[in-house]
Amino acid sequence: MRTKFAGTGTFVIVLLAALALESSTFASGPSSAKDASGTVLVNSAKADIMRVQGEQRFRANCSRCHAAPQKFPPRMMATILRHMRVRATITDEDMRLILFYMTE
Amino acid sequence: MHLSGRSRLLQRRKSVLRAVAGLCFSLLSLPGVSVAQAPDTEKPVPILSGALAYLNFVSGGQNLIDTQFNPVLLLPLGDNWLVESRGAFEGQFQRPPGGGTYAGPLAKTLDYFQVDYIANPHVTITAGRFLTPFGIFNERLYPVWIRALQPDPLILPLATASSDGAMLRGGFSVNPSINMNYAVYVSAASIGVKGLTAERHVGGRMGFFFPGPRLEVGTSWQKTLQDDRKNAFGFHMGWQPPKIPLNLRSEYAHSYQGSGYWIEGAYRLSQARFWQKRLRRTEVVARAQQFFNGEIGANADSQLGLPGAETREADFGVNYFLRDGLKGVAGYGHQFSSLGNFNQWTCGIAYRFLLPLGHVGAQ
Numbered sequence: 493m494r495t496k497f498a499g500t501g502t503f504v505i506v507l508l509a510a511l512a513l514e515s516s517t518f519a520s521g522p523s524s525a526k527d528a529s530g531t532v533l534v535n536s537a538k539a540d541i542m543r544v545q546g547e548q549r550f551r552a553n554c555s556r557c558h559a560a561p562q563k564f565p566p567r568m569m570a571t572i573l574r575h576m577r578v579r580a581t582i583t584d585e586d587m588r589l590i591l592f593y594m595t596e
Numbered sequence: 597m598h599l600s601g602r603s604r605l606l607q608r609r610k611s612v613l614r615a616v617a618g619l620c621f622s623l624l625s626l627p628g629v630s631v632a633q634a635p636d637t638e639k640p641v642p643i644l645s646g647a648l649a650y651l652n653f654v655s656g657g658q659n660l661i662d663t664q665f666n667p668v669l670l671l672p673l674g675d676n677w678l679v680e681s682r683g684a685f686e687g688q689f690q691r692p693p694g695g696g697t698y699a700g701p702l703a704k705t706l707d708y709f710q711v712d713y714i715a716n717p718h719v720t721i722t723a724g725r726f727l728t729p730f731g732i733f734n735e736r737l738y739p740v741w742i743r744a745l746q747p748d749p750l751i752l753p754l755a756t757a758s759s760d761g762a763m764l765r766g767g768f769s770v771n772p773s774i775n776m777n778y779a780v781y782v783s784a785a786s787i788g789v790k791g792l793t794a795e796r797h798v799g800g801r802m803g804f805f806f807p808g809p810r811l812e813v814g815t816s817w818q819k820t821l822q823d824d825r826k827n828a829f830g831f832h833m834g835w836q837p838p839k840i841p842l843n844l845r846s847e848y849a850h851s852y853q854g855s856g857y858w859i860e861g862a863y864r865l866s867q868a869r870f871w872q873k874r875l876r877r878t879e880v881v882a883r884a885q886q887f888f889n890g891e892i893g894a895n896a897d898s899q900l901g902l903p904g905a906e907t908r909e910a911d912f913g914v915n916y917f918l919r920d921g922l923k924g925v926a927g928y929g930h931q932f933s934s935l936g937n938f939n940q941w942t943c944g945i946a947y948r949f950l951l952p953l954g955h956v957g958a959q
Contacts, residue, residue: 548807549807551810552805552807552810555836556810556812556834556836556843557736557737557742558742559864559917559920561920561921562920564950565952565956565957566638566956566957567638567639567640567641567952567954567956567957568641568643568950568952568956570638570639570640570641570672571640571641571642571643571670571672571678572643572670572950574640574670574672574678574714575670575678575680577714577720577767578678578680578712578714578720578722578765579735579736580736580767581765581766581767581777581778581779581803582767583717583767583768583769583775584717584718584768585717585769586767586775595638
């Protein structure tokens with residue numbers, strides 16, 4: 493005899509517990525140095541490397557579905573990249589580099 | 597120790613649940629690599645985006661005017677949250693058999709309305725109505741301004757109706773030459789294509805992307821949680837050779853409702869040595885596909901949007917990119933089916949818009 497699926501409740505409870513634990517340890521601190529005005533300090537050599545890598549990641553990830561778009565203001569690109577991170581499951585590192593490339 | 601069939605089933609289910617819960621716990625407990633707090637000039641701003649399209653289909657001599665408005669709302673909250681939604685307003689107008697003015701229904705659907713929480717670099721938690729992650733077409737290629745050919749693949753209705761429930765998903769680098777992406781979900785109900793009855797299901801998708809050769813391969817699975825508990829599964833691949841502007845994609849899907857595959861190649865003429873100004877904006881596309889009947893009858897097929905008979909189809913098309921987000925499309929296809937063969941012509945225009953709903957400063 494087949495039984496109805498009964499484990500969904502347990503699954504959700506465990507998931508919520510794990511999420512609660514994770515949320516308590518998940519801090520959203522800055523990952524790069526900033527000056528007093530909030531501008532991220534990135535030296536030019538590092539910026540060049542990030543730009544090249546960002547373009548490579550754009551070609552590898554985004555151009556699978558999109559033609560190279562015009563560049564948008566940083567605040568718009570930040571939203572678009574967050575959306576695409578979820579939609580296209582691109583990695584965190586790829587998202588950061590693409591965001592850097594698209595807003596430079 | 598002797599166990600009855602029911603006890604064994606329950607025990608097996610408990611162990612599976614423990615394994616799944618353990619996996620979820622492990623993923624969620626990974627060290628939280630923080631999301632950088634952006635300065636105010638880079639804080640994400642709400643966006644209204646979407647697509648507008650005017651398409652003309654001539655199938656077997658019958659003309660259909662298809663107009664679409666698909667708004668997408670993106671509402672970022674804080675550093676880790678995103679509310680996103682897409683609606684679809686589609687009018688399909690035909691001239692009555694005896695002649696007269698074009699008329700037809702206007703369909704309104706909510707494709708997705710979901711809340712995403714980026715828990716850590718490896719896990720995003722989604723709740724609400726979402727596009728079912730089965731294959732790649734439904735989630736990534738469906739919008740009219742993205743798809744290379746306007747007619748849907750024949751197998752699109754298989755296991756891709758929107759889901760209402762919760763999902764875990766993410767992507768991460770396994771090593772410098774392999775990225776992995778995954779999605780697992782539980783759905784309390786699904787909103788069917790053309791009014792399919794709601795159902796509960798679980799499923800998932802896993803893919804491996806090789807950035808070097810730009811190759812992605814993956815598989816999808818879905819299990820219905822009622823009545824006969826049918827399974828559906830699929831495979832997908834996408835390949836963009838680094839040296840030529842070719843985009844090759846393919847999907848296979850199998851379920852009790854039917855099975856089939858499509859394979860599509862889109863080639864951008866950007867390497868042409870003549871008429872460069874025009875040709876670099878031009879893309880030529882070809883698609884071959886086949887559908888095999890499942891266990892359901894022709895009426896149910898029709899309700900789902902499936903062909904209703906063994907079908908083969910070949911499509912060709914040309915896209916011309918007038919500017920970013922605006923393209924003209926034209927296509928021709930021929931369908932071979934036991935219900936009758938026919939030609940299908942397509943032409944039209946698709947536009948993607950993108951508007952910030954807040955101050956963005958100078959670009």
